[in-house]
Amino acid sequence: MDKPVIERDELRRLSRLAHLELDDHELDSMTAELNSIVAYLSTLEAVAVEGVPATSHVRLERLPLRPDQAQPSLDREAVLDQAPAATETGFAVPTFVDEG
C-alpha cells in the first residue's frame, strides 16, 4: 500500500460523508492533523497479518436473538419531550421526500 496523503478536497468529501459542515479553518487544520495521524497508522503495514483472521468482536460471532414478541418500549411523551421539534405523531424535520 502506498503511503496515502489526504488532500484537502478528499477531506471535504469525507466531511460530507460524515455529515459535518467543516469550515475552511477546520479543513485546513484537520488536513495537517489527520495526515500526521494517518502516517502513524501506516505502521500497521509492518505487522505480518497473512492468514490471520479478523476479529470484529472479542466474544460474539452472532448477536443472540430474542422471541419475536412485542415488548413495552419507552414512554412516548417523555421521548418526544426531548426532541428539538415534534408534532403529536412524531419528530418534526424539514421535508426531504418529494411529495410531488
Add this chain to the structure above:
Amino acid sequence: MTELLGGRSVAEIADAVIAGDVSAEAITKAALAQIDAQNPHLGAFLTVAPELALEQARGVDDKRARGQPLGALAGVPIGLKDSLCTKDQPTTAASRILTAGGITAPHSQTPVRPYQPPYDAQVVELLRRADAVLPGKCNMDELSMGSSTENSAFRVARNPADPNRTPGGSSGGTAAAVASGMTPAALGSDTGGSVRQPASFTGTVGIKPSFGRVSRSGLIAFASSLDQVGAFATDVAGAARILEVIAGHDRKDATSLPAPVPRYPQACGRPVTGLRLGVPEEYFADGLHPEVEQQVRTAIADLGRLGVTVTAIRLPHTGAAVAAYVVLATAECSSNLGRFDGVRYGLRSPGPDDIHELYGSTRCAGFGTEVKRRIMLGTYVLSAGYYEAYYRRAQRVRTLIIRDFADAFAQVDVIATPVSPTVAFELGSRTQDPLAMYLADVYTTPASLAGLPAMSVPCGLGRDSGLPVGIQLTAPVLEEERLLSLGAAVEQVVRS
C-alpha cells in the same frame, strides 16, 4: 460534618449505614459539603443534584427504620460519569450536542436545556436497587474521547494531587471526585484506558471489567466493541463491592455475558502465595518515565516477597496496539455518533430547511474538535479504497494481540505493567498534539482490544514529581477475582 465521610471507604460507609451507626442522610450531607467546597475549583462534577440525593438518602434511612433489608451500597454516595443515562438528572456526555442550545454564553459553564434521558442506564438502576445515593454527574472528555478531560465542552477537571495537572481522561471528573473525597466511589467508562489511566493519575483504584461483564445499556456509546463501564474507589475492596452490584447479564445489552457473578469482595482477602505474575518486557521499554518504572517494579518485587512468582513474558504485538485501537475505535465511533443528528434529542441548528444541511450544521455546532477529528478519521478508514488497508488490517492485528495474551496466560495468572508512561501531565501540555495524546494509551489499549479485565491500583508516588503512580494488573476473561486478590495484596505491600 466532613469527618463523617473523610477517609471512609465504600464498605465502611455501607456497613455503618446498614448497622445504623450513621444515617445515610448525614453521609450524603457530608458528601454534598465536600462537593460544595471543592468542585468549583476541581470541576469534578458537571451537575449536582442535592435535593434528589437527600431524598434518596432519606429513603434509605426510612427503609432501615421500617426494618427492611438494605442493599450492599446503602447510603454510599457514588458519582456517575455523565455518559451514563439518568432519568432524574441531565446527561450531556460533556458535549454541546446533548444540550438544546450549547452553553448560555461564551466561557459559560452552564449548558442550555441539557438532555434528560427517559430511562436509567442499567448500572444506574442496579446502584439504585443497592440503595446507593447519586449526588451528581461527573465531568469527562466529550463523548468519552480524550485522555485528560480537557475536551469537555463545559470546563476542565483538575487533579486533586496538583490542580495544575490533569486528572486524566476520559473519566477524569469521576477520578477527581473520588481522589478529593467528594464521594468514596464513582462509575466511569473505559474504552482504551479511560478508567485505568485517571485512576493511576489520581491515586485511586480503577477497574475495567471483562468486556461483557457489565451491561452497556444506557452508556452513551463511543466504540461498541471496546466500551465497558468501570468503577473507581478509594480501595480495592470498594471496587469489588461495586463490581458485584453492577456485574451480570442484561437482556437490554446483547453483548453482556450470561456468566454468574462471583462474590467479588471475598476475593480481596485471599492469599496470593503461588500466584504467577507475568511482567512483559515490551511495557518497560523506551518512553516509560523512570519514576513510574521505579514504583511499578518496586511493587512487583514486594509482591514477590509475599510469595508471588514473578516471570518475564513477551507480548510481541504491543507496539501495534495503539494504531489498531485508533483505527477500530474511530471507525466504530464514526458510526455510533451518527445518531446525533438534531432530530430526536439535543442540539438542532436553527434555520436549515434542508435535512442534510440540518445534519451538517447541527453536528458541526455540537461536536468539539477532537470528536470531529475522530469521526473524520473513522470515516476515512472505513471508506472505499482504505477499508482493507486500515480497518480489516487493524482487526487482524487485534487477533494477534488476543493471541499474545492467550499465550502469556498459559504461563502466568496475572500480568503486571505500568498504566501510563508518565504521571499526570500539566493541563494544556498536550492539547496541540493529538497524536501524542493517543500514544500515551500504549499500556492500556491492549487489554481493551483483547476484552480482558484490568485494574489500576496505586503503588506509590513518583520520586521526582511526588505524584501518584498506578500499577496495572491484567487477568484472563472473567477472572476479575484474581485482580482483586492481587490488588488487595498491592495495597498491603504499599501500606507496609
